[in-house]
Amino acid sequence: xxxxxxxxxxxxxxxxxxxxxxxxxxxxxxxxxxxxxxxxxxxxxxxxxxxxxxxxxxxxxxxxxxxxxxxxxxxxxxxxxxxxxxxxxxxxxxxxxxxxxxxxxxxxxxxxx
Amino acid sequence: xxxxxxxxxxxxxxxxxxxxxxxxxxxxxxxxxxxxxxxxxxxxxxxxxxxxxxxxxxxxxxxxxxxxxxxxxxxxxxxxxxxxxxxxxxxxxxxxxxxxxxxxxxxxxxxxxxx
Numbered sequence: 001x002x003x004x005x006x007x008x009x010x011x012x013x014x015x016x017x018x019x020x021x022x023x024x025x026x027x028x029x030x031x032x033x034x035x036x037x038x039x040x041x042x043x044x045x046x047x048x049x050x051x052x053x054x055x056x057x058x059x060x061x062x063x064x065x066x067x068x069x070x071x072x073x074x075x076x077x078x079x080x081x082x083x084x085x086x087x088x089x090x091x092x093x094x095x096x097x098x099x100x101x102x103x104x105x106x107x108x109x110x111x112x113x
Numbered sequence: 114x115x116x117x118x119x120x121x122x123x124x125x126x127x128x129x130x131x132x133x134x135x136x137x138x139x140x141x142x143x144x145x146x147x148x149x150x151x152x153x154x155x156x157x158x159x160x161x162x163x164x165x166x167x168x169x170x171x172x173x174x175x176x177x178x179x180x181x182x183x184x185x186x187x188x189x190x191x192x193x194x195x196x197x198x199x200x201x202x203x204x205x206x207x208x209x210x211x212x213x214x215x216x217x218x219x220x221x222x223x224x225x226x227x228x
Contacts, residue, residue, distance in 0.1 A: 004156075031213055042117075043157075043202075043218040050213065058215070090156060096213065099145055099164055104156040 002026050006091050006105035013081040013112045021076040021108050023091030029103075030096045032074035036060065036087040037107075043090065049074055050096065081112040115140045115207045119219035126193055126226055134188040134222045136203030141181050144214050148177050148188050149202040151221070157202060161188070193226045200224070 007022045025032065033048035035058075045058030049068040063085060065077040074093075078085060088109050094102040116139045126132055136146070145164045149157040161170045161177040163186070169178040176189040190197060200221040206214045 040220065042220045043204075043216075045215060092157075094213075099162075101159045101162050102147070102216065103159070104149075106156040107154075 004091055004093055004103050004105035006089075006108050008108060009106070010109045011111070013078070013110065015081060015083060015112060017081050019078050019081065021078075021089055021091075021110070023074045023076065023105060024072050025074075025091075025093040025103070026072065027093060027103065028071060029093035030071065032068065032091065032093045033058070034064070034066065034074070034076045035090045035092065037090060038087050046076065046089075078110075081110075083112045086110060086112045115143075115205060115215075115217040117203060117205055117217050117219040119201075119203055119222050121222060122220070123223040124225070126224075128193060128195060128226055128228050130193050130226075131189070131191050132193055132224075134190070134201050134203075134224070136186040136188070136219055138184045138186075138205045138217070140207055141184050142208060143181065144206040144208070146177075146179055146186050146203065146205045147216075148175075148186075149204065151200045151202060153199075160201075190224075193224075195226050195228050197226050198224055 004025045030051045034046040035043040037043045047066040049055045091105040094100045118137045120135045147162045148160045163170045163179040174191040179186045200223045202221045203219045208214045
């Protein structure tokens with residue numbers, strides 16, 4: 001099973017450029033989310049979605065956009081990259097019951113210069 | 114806001130030792146608590162999920178306990194092996210936003226088990 005798949009694995013951007021991190025899951029999970037992981041900060045929630053057409057902000061949404069046109073895909077867009085967005089980004093998915101286990105992708109390493 | 118703290122931040126032990134990783138959280142109103150393992154350059158792998166109504170969960174050499182009233186959880190690893198070397202993350206799912214709540218992470222304990 002593929003689980004949660006993220007692309008690209010590594011990316012270097014120049015300040016001001018835009019890009020999209022892709023995330024796809026094949027477990028038919030309604031809930032999908034994006035986190036960023038920074039040294040000494042733990043994982044922080046950026047945006048999440050509880051189903052196609054429904055998205056909401058997390059803890060650190062500024063500078064990021066998301067959309068959910070299908071159950072499988074949840075892309076994260078950086079509108080105008082800044083050095084502060086240098087981080088490791090993780091996509092995750094789970095079923096809608098709060099008790100379900102959450103599954104993570106392997107991460108996307110983003111450097112903004 | 115829920116805050117999750119993990120102690121110690123790093124731990125280095127010889128192979129074969131039994132060890133305990135600690136996690137504390139400030140708000141006892143949680144749906145569940147989950148322990149994850151993260152290997153360098155990899156994503157998070159779920160180890161154990163404890164529902165708020167449960168006291169502990171076991172999987173192989175791993176045992177996690179939950180004391181919701183005191184805001185604490187421990188992850189016990191028996192007979193540690195070099196392959197256990199990784200960062201262990203604790204996360205609690207608290208009521209916030211959607212009915213699913215929100216997952217709050219600790220900063221992790223970096224474990225090294227040497228032969």
